[in-house]
Amino acid sequence: MANVALGVDIGGTRIKWVRWSPGSGVLDQGEQATPRSGSPAVVAAVAELIARASVQLAGVALPGHLSNDLTAVRLLPNLPGDRPGLPLADELAAQTGARIQLVNDARAFALAELRLGAAKQFDDALFVTMGTGIGGALALNGRILRARGDAVGELGHVICHPGGLPCGCGAHGCLETVAGGQALVARVRAEGGRAETPHEVVQAAARGSGLERAVLEDAGQALGLVLGNVIAYSGVTSVVIGGGVAPAFVFMRPAVEAELAARARLVGPVDLQYARLGPGAGALGAALLVAAQSHRDGDNRSDHELDLGRTADP
Ligand SMILES: [Zn+2]
Incomplete structure (x- = not known):
């Protein structure tokens, strides 16, 4: 079972998990309610999942920002009992004996869709997660960009209406507010x-x-404006739309396409498509990430992912 990785995606209402191996792909998956009584209960629930899966590798996706070394939680706006600075990776490693890798949930989703889903054919793509808020991630040259705190790609906080409605991030007129x-x-x-x-x-x-x-x-007009800007800046030509509110994109799409068409000379034809891996994509991406990190450490390869941060080892 040395190669089997567990991916866990901690959401505000559900914890999803998938067990994955490089040779066999997804072995099994499931989900359960996120405990409402605070972060110790969430940590205990995830530790139990890891123990039950009897794995040595666990990737954990979270809806928020991480510490700079990617082992602690800096901000989890949508989880009950949020405890800033919670050393989640170290706590889970100590409780389970497994190697733990944390990842932002949008980046985890994007990694799964890039490796195995809608963007499999592409090296460059922009990923949009539509949910309560809006998340995003960017792949260039076949890699999901990650940086300090795993925060590259916060599409939801690109400002589309200066002076507009207040956003949870402290700014006004972010895409997420529209x-x-x-x-x-x-x-x-x-x-x-x-x-x-x-x-x-x-x-x-x-x-x-x-x-x-x-x-x-x-909303589509605002999304199209932001996508046009990000595409002009990054040079990507493929956009993957996912998340629980992705069905809303059907009604946003004409306005998004009109915004992009108005900038076609710069941004060219843009391929807009839906995510393919379903609601388990975040958990799968977390599993892929920890497996890639372990593989990289095992044979000293450095070409798997950019800036993975450290894992927490027991
Ligand atoms: Zn914002």
């Missing part, structure tokens, strides 16, 4: 609609409701 799942619901309600979830916004739009369609079109 096109994030929570923002879509808030906007619909502010204009008299009744949606309580992003899913209901999409359902109403699918039934032809003009209010929800207009909100999604506005």
